[in-house]
Amino acid sequence: MKTLMTLHNQKHLDDVLMYTDGILLGNNLFGTRLTNSFSIEEIIEIARQTKKHHKLCFLIANQIMTDDELDSFSQWMDQIDTSIFDGIIVADLGVIMLLKEKGLAHQIIYNPETLITNDYDFNFLHTLGIQGVYAAKEITLEDVKRIGTNKSLSLFLVGHGHLNMFYSKRQLIKNYSDYLGKNLHLHQAQDLTLIEEKRLDEPYPILEDIAGTHVFRSNVLSSMKVYDELTAFIDYFVIDTLFKDDVYGHMVSKMYHQKQTELIDLLQENYHESWDDGFYFKKTIYKSKEVIK
């Protein structure tokens, strides 16, 4: 199992790569929920440096796109020698078809966030010749294992970080700012949270970027309890450091790499966050009729 992690600052690349096998990065014209939006020149340079370390570099292009946005993305991609990437992470079937037209099917990693919840759907795009697929964040460890057992593509899983749970195309923070009659300048701000009136102790990070508005889980997903099990069937374990920094990333990747359980409490304390197991051991409820009765 390889470990990949997001990057905040080019200057910290060495630290980020110290305990990982590679990085994920993107530009906010086509990527979303990014730790940082890197220019095309920065992306090329970072990818080059990553190669020098004999590590992996994945481009994030995970917006849901219209035809016009696909055309822009196509032109943007034409400026890059795509061989510098070990994979391109996308969330939209239209992007997959575009990359396939460009002969880049082998680089595609499909991450439709919530949609890959069973082994059949995981393997569905195998015939297109793509490289990998992310399993949904909302399934149990048993479901992840079953996908891992039956996979015909590389299995990616976000194993640590604030996982997103809402992706709207609307600029909801700007709209709210307009409603208040204020210019709050909160676009791209990474220090915002939502508090629901009945869940006062669960602040949900919220981010508005070019792609829209995103709301995230209150707790940070941690896979420390299941890390050894995951190594048996996950190909790429992803650490997402959105809302944190590269120092955090360095420490977290070290924790997983060296199984330093003593860092679990320290990191939560230092970063004022709580970790949980996500849905690894928690089934969501299907037929809500049973709940309502």
Place this chain on the structure above:
Amino acid sequence: MIELLAPAGDLEKLKIALLYGADAVFIGGEDFSLRARASNFTPEDIIQATTFAHERGKKVYVTTNIIPHHEDMHGLLEYLQILESAYVDAIISASPYIIDTALRHTNLEVHLSTQQSTTNARAVNFWYEHGVKRIVLARELDKYQIRKIKQKTKADLEVFIHGGMCMSFSGRCSLSNNMTDRDANRGGCAHSCRWNYDLMQNNQKLSETPFSMSSKDLEALKQIPHLIDSGITSLKIEGRMKSLHYIATVVSTYRRLIDDYLKYGVINDFQIYSNELDKAENRLASHGFLEGMPGVNQQLYDQRNERPTQLFIGLVVAYDDSHKIATIEQRNYFEVNDEVEIFHPNGIVEPFKVVSMTDEQGEPLSVARHPKQIIQMRIPFAVEPYAMLRKR
């Protein structure tokens, strides 16, 4: 011919939708369907539904649109075969597992659910070439983007024109999963996006005004001509859990608008259709994404905007033409001497005054106060079953 597609939460709503002008309805079965809180159809109900629809040259689509986990995958083929043997006209699905099972092992037509959030022609054509006949487009497209997609595909396209809006890209939201343990992609959506929140920066509340993700409902009256001219196959009304009166009013209004546009080639005054929609219990509405990125005027803040209506007071069960006596099932309070109107399934509205009425035993009544009570009254013109009695 463009299709007007309506929701049907139960058999009665299905009949109302089809009688009031829908060309097709979509319903949920007991398995593999979102909207688990709607009154979902049993296999026997589905046979009744398709029989009723097909006798009138209309269609029934069944939603099998969950995103299944492994534990949900059993029994799919058997269920699809039941739908096939009930002569369902198509299923609406999002999961490749369900889509492929239907395409490989049944003759069911497959429509791609909006849960896949399809926003471009390449994705549309991927599914079309895979064997999916119709794509329900994402709600996040404007009318020009929709037209462009149609110009690049042979697939049938279905577009939402009226009803509630998911705030997230459909299928990509797990607010409900995380906040209530109810799986939004398996029928358990708790509508957490419609709750009130405080927006905080560095733990400081930015305003006493609650932050809201919630938007106004979609109402696309003015965009219908553009969508028809774009070659869209189906115009979809949302709301399987809405009332009979809502379904009748909304369907009838769009039916009239579509027919008027097809007949005259132009709509000069949308207000008459808008006034008609106002009679249903609509929430505040806007054009959604159809005219471009929604701004503050498309959002809902600090308010619950359902506008309840007491207009719908009875449903016609039967009419004795020789004595001009109608049998009515009561739905809301009304009295003798009320000025009322009959809302016919063909959209025509005829006023009259309630002069007298009796209960089932012929005992005179001055007020009708009991829900579902059977009442008889004289109506001076012919009415048909499923016509609606409304207060003026």
